[in-house]
Amino acid sequence: MRFGVLGPLEVWSDEGELVPVSGPRPRALLAILLLDAGRLVPVERLIDGQYGDEPPAGAANAIQAHVSRLRRGLPQGLIEFHGTGYLLAVDPADVDVHVFERLAREGRKALASGEAGRAARVLKDALELWRGPALADVPFWRAQVARLDEVRLAAREDLVEAELGLPEGTSTAELRQLVEANPLRERLRGQLMRALHAAGHQAAALEAYEEGRRLLADELGADPSPELADLHLAILRGGPARPRHRLPAALTSFVGREEELARLAGLRGNRLVTLTGPGGAGKTRLATESARDGNACFVDLAPIEAGGQVARAVLGALGVRETGLHSPAMPAPDPLSRLTSALADQTLLIVLDNCEHVVAQAAALARAVLDGCPGVSILATSREPLGLTGETLVPLAPLETPPPGSPAGDWARYPATRLFAERAAAVRPGFVMGAEAAAICAALDGSPLAIELAAARLRTFTVEEVAGRLAEYGPFKLLSRGDRTAAARHRTLHAVVDWSWSLLTPEEQEVARRFSVFSGGATLAAVERVCGDGDILADLVDKSLIDASGGRYRMFETIRLFCAERLAESGDRAHDRHLAYFLELAQRADPLLLRAEQLTWLERLSAEDGNLQAAVRHAVQEDSRAALRLIAALASYRWLAGRRGAAIAASARLLERVGEPPEGLEEEYVLCVLQAAPEATPEQWGRAQQIIEGIDHELRHPFASVMWGMVAGPSDPQSTMRRGRLLGRDAWSRAVAVLGEALVGQFDGRLLESEPGLERALAEFRALGERWGTAQALDALALIASKRGEWARARGLWDEALGLLEELGAADEIMDILCRRAGGLAREGDLVAAGADVRRATDMARTTGWPALVLVARADLARLQGRYGEARTCYQEALEYAKPGLFATEGIRPLVLTGLGRLAEHDGDLAAARDWHGQALATASRDLITELAEVAEGQAGLALLEGDGRRAAYLLGVGVALRGMAVAGDADVARISEGARTLVGAESFAAAFAEGAALTRAAALAALG
Structure with missing residues (x-):
């Protein structure tokens, strides 16, 4: 009812x-x-x-x-x-x-x-x-x-006020009737005065004021209000009869644009300032906040459909309208002329909001007003500049968001997260900012409108649900609800972007669609190759669809997703052109990464990393041969720049798609297998092994030799590489061959023999200016120095290696060296410095993933410092990461198992200690001599716990034999040595130790086995 x-x-x-x-x-x-x-x-x-x-x-x-x-x-x-x-x-x-x-x-x-x-x-x-x-x-x-x-x-009265703000105005006859019915209502009388004045009846407006003044005096003994008196004075002076405040009321707090607000305050002497930026950047709110302290009039051009209405809209906002009756002999005055006449003697700031769809007419009006009204300034908001001489542009970038992994205490420093937190608290009392909410702000590209819409969704969903729906459905579906009172094109994120799209020409829409294939921006050369006309690109920059800074062009993510939808609808082959361009770039860069120019090219490829990943994804889906070429060309970049993890998933998918190695791309297949590790299957490793063993020519990608040695280990194919069958005759390949042979000597326990080769490789890499090879040689020499007890030399070599790897950004290898240096510092007895290195490696691992070596370093340090529970947890986690069957981790598992055995010894659990040490011995590769030495020393500790001092001394000697030199400063070795001497006496200890140390490598291995 x-x-x-x-x-x-x-x-x-x-x-x-x-x-x-x-x-x-x-x-x-x-x-x-x-x-x-x-x-x-x-x-x-x-x-x-x-x-x-x-x-x-x-x-x-x-x-x-x-x-x-x-x-x-x-x-x-x-x-x-x-x-x-x-x-x-x-x-x-x-x-x-x-x-x-x-x-x-x-x-x-x-x-x-x-x-x-x-x-x-x-x-x-x-x-x-x-x-x-x-x-x-x-x-x-x-x-x-x-x-x-x-x-x-x-x-x-509110309706009258609204009508007074429209170009067509309100009926003065109806207003007179309302005033006659309510003679003492000052608001109505003021509205009548403004309407009469706007219609050109100044005398009638003044008479309406006099009538009201007399009535107030006679009936109430009062004077007119200050507002009415001000209006009377403005009409007497012939100025615009307008209310004192014409700015939209603030319904929420102002958050996130404080720096831009301060900049606008410093530009108040500039007569034309234009705020530019994409839809939803907060231009309108910033403009109104900037104008709030002065004498300002706000003009919303959004409802204007025809350019000729711009001047009338400003007249309406000012309260100045045309006289009623005209004839052919006396035509209506030009609205722009009437506007400049009305403002000629005024001091006023006009806020022209939403100029983009009538930008030419808004520019013409601004020029006329600025020329004819010296006291008037204009603050415009638009998605493109007005294009006038003397115009000052204030572009609005997205709000800054916290970088991934930022601590919670830093979130309040970033405008995007402050805005989200405040708007979220308004709909969900007690809201506390968390990592999920910070990630939402980053995913929304710092767009103020998108952030406000996302925060509003917390009325219905939790933060985790909003983040999940954003990842699953994208921003347009999630942010499909907004302020019901807003204009339709400002109500949802999709509507905001669609409005910008509708203002583009067909040629601009075509370039914008194509530009959406870029991920992370692009250079001008890339845009011209993939999208076409570079001049149109400049138009899109002017219209705030694309941002230009630092020599790169970038499309905000929400706009890019919208344009990507339009690209998918069009059937354009922009993705293929994008793939072709970046494949060519990767192939051009590949050999240059092994020369002195490597930093320049690493920086260039790093800037394009998003595009390279996008090109790989497209190639894996659409063109397997191109995908193999691209993944192979990027192998050295991924390795040198510490981005190995980025290639694993795509490489594994590609291997599954191609099956057998395609003809002519066998070498590329091997590189794909190497980058898919540890996800590559045994069958794929087998095919790669067959390819390596069958190659009888120089590699097109010489870095494959390094990767095979690092990932697959020093097997027979590596030996053939060392003989030069696969490596070329260029200086880098020669240096790599020397380095590889020396490193294999280290793995075999021939530390002293490997040192001259490492020194030679170091000199050759330094002469080339190639940082990665230089760092590898420095690291290996530092390890030898630390084993020898040359602590100062070891620290200096590691410091230099770390400096070079930091220039490259090779995070994985930086963590490796930090862990090895921490081990050396621990043997030296400096557990404080060792702890600093372990903490730094741990902080890096939190963002890059957990290499098993970092967990082992944490566990070893905790064990030496007596934090046995923490040590056990880290050792057990390391077992999960150190998968058996891979050369990269097979040397780590025996170290972990030995560490767990030592913890069991500390607990007095002999059965568990025997089990752990037995697993360590069974797991250790007979090729990794230094790891076997660690196992021998672990067995010595167990023997000591069992009361067999002579066996402990003997096994310590075996460990020394396996290392090929005396082990100095190791806390466990010192403890075992002291315990064994106590049990068997110094003379018997020395004899047993010497017996073990005198063993040949084969005999030492047999003694362990």
Whole structure:
């Protein structure tokens, strides 16, 4: 059912038929219940509404009788009794007075926001609900009737105010009638004065003021308000009759653009300033906040459809309109001329908002006003510049977001997260910013509108759910709800971007679509190759669809996703051109990465890493041969720049797609297998092994020799590489061959023999200026120095190696060296410095992934410092990462198992210690001599715990034999040595130790086995 109180009390059925309600008292009772529809009305209020201050005896019983009578005429259950009062169980949306009040509030809000057109439409809808005086046929409760009349009049005044802000203005005749009916309402009188003045009737406007002044003096003995007096003075001076404040009211706090606000404050001497940026960047809010302290007029050009209406919109916002009647002999004055005349002597800031769709006309207006009105300045907002001489541009970049892994304490420093936190707290009290919310801000590219829309979704979803839906559905579907009172094109993220798209020419749309294939931006050369016309690119920069900075062009992520949808619809082959360009770039860079220019090319490829990954993804899906070439060409870049993990998933998918190695791309297949490790299958490793063993020519990608040695280990194919069969005759290949042979000597335990080769490789790499090879040689020499006890030399070599790897950004190898240096520092006895290296490696691992070596270093340090529980946890985690069967980790597993054995010794658990040490011995490769030495020393510790000092001394000697030199400073070795001497005596210890140390390598291995 529907109910009406804005006029005679009426009730309509669902079919629209009138439902009779008879009797003055029951009708009055129904009116009272309708005014509080859906809420409990106490009996005392019903009595007061019916009878006033002097209710008769038995009034409560009378109310009950009236209710019974009402119930007979209305559907059953509509009037409910709840002990202390009655409730009319209807939706307020079915009662005209509640609909009216809601619309009146919406209209007032739109008016305060500067949306005059929308405010006028909503307020007209509200006032059309009135069918006459409220409750005209209900003779009771006059106070409520008076309240409704006042609300109606206030809404009428708001409608007049909205109409005064429109180019067509309002009816002066209707305004006169309203003023005559309400002669003491100053707001109405001021509106009449403004309307008359705008229509060219200055004398009539002044007379309306005089009439109001006399009435106030005669009736109230008062003077006009300051606002009315100011308006009178403005009309006397011939200036625009406008209200004192024309800026949209702030409905939320201002967050995130404080630096730009300060910059605008410093530009107040500039007469034309234009805020540029993509939709949703916060241009309007920044402009209004900047203008709030001065004499400013806000003009929203968004509703304007034709350029010729721009001047009229400004006239309307100022309250200056054209005179009413014109003839061919006396045509209407040009709106722009009338505007410059009205502003000629004014000091004013005009905020021209949303200029992009009428940019030419807005520019013409700005030029005319700035030329003819020396006291007027303009602050414009637009997605492209107005293009006038003297224009100062203030581009709005996305809000800064915290980088991944930033500590929680830093989030308050970043505008994007501060904005999200404040808006989220408004809809979810008690909200606390977390890592998921910070990631949402980053995923939304720091767009203020997108962040506000995402925060608003916390009314319905948790932060984790918002993040998940953003990842699954993308921003446009998630952020599909916004402020209902906003203009349609500002209500959702999709609408904002679609509006920008609609303003582009077909040629601009084509380039924008194609540009969406770039990930992380692009150079001009790349854009011209993939997208076409570079001149159109400049137009897209001007229109804030693309950002240009630092020699690169970038599309904001939300815009890029929108354009990518348009690209998919078009069938354009931009992805193929993108792949071709970046394959060519990778192939050109590959050999240059092994020369002195490697830093330049690493920097260039790092800048294009997003594009390279996108090209790989597209190639894996669409062109397997191109994918193999690209993954192979990027192998040295991925390795040198510490980006190995980025290639694993794509390489594994490609291997699954191609099956057998394609003809002519066998070498590329091997590199793909190497980059897919540890996800490559045994069958794929087998095929790669066959290819390596069958190659009888120089490698097209010489870095494959290094990767095979590092990943697959020093097997027979590596030996053939060392003989030079696969490596070339260039200086880098010769240096790598020397380095490889020396490193294999280290693995075999021939540390002293490998040293001259390492020194030679170091000299050759330094001569080339190649940092990666130099760092490898320095690291190996440092390890020898630390084993020898040359602590200062070891630290110096490691410091230099780390410096070179930091230049490259090789995170994986930086962590490796930090862990090895930590081990050397621990043997030296400097556990504080060792701890600093382990912590740094740990911090890096949190963002790059957990190499097993880092976990082992943490565990070893914790064990030496007596933190046995932490050590055990780290050793056990390391076992999960150090998978058996891979050369890169097979040397780590015995170290982990030995460490667990030593912890069991500390606990006094001999059975567990035997088991761990037995696993370490069974796991250790007979080719990795230094790891076997560690196993021997672990076995020595177990022997000591079992009371066999002589065996402990003997096994320590075996360890020394395997290392090929004396081990100095190791805490465990020192402990075992002291314990063994105590058990067997110094002389017997020396003899047993010497017996073990004198063993040949083969005999030492046999003694362990």
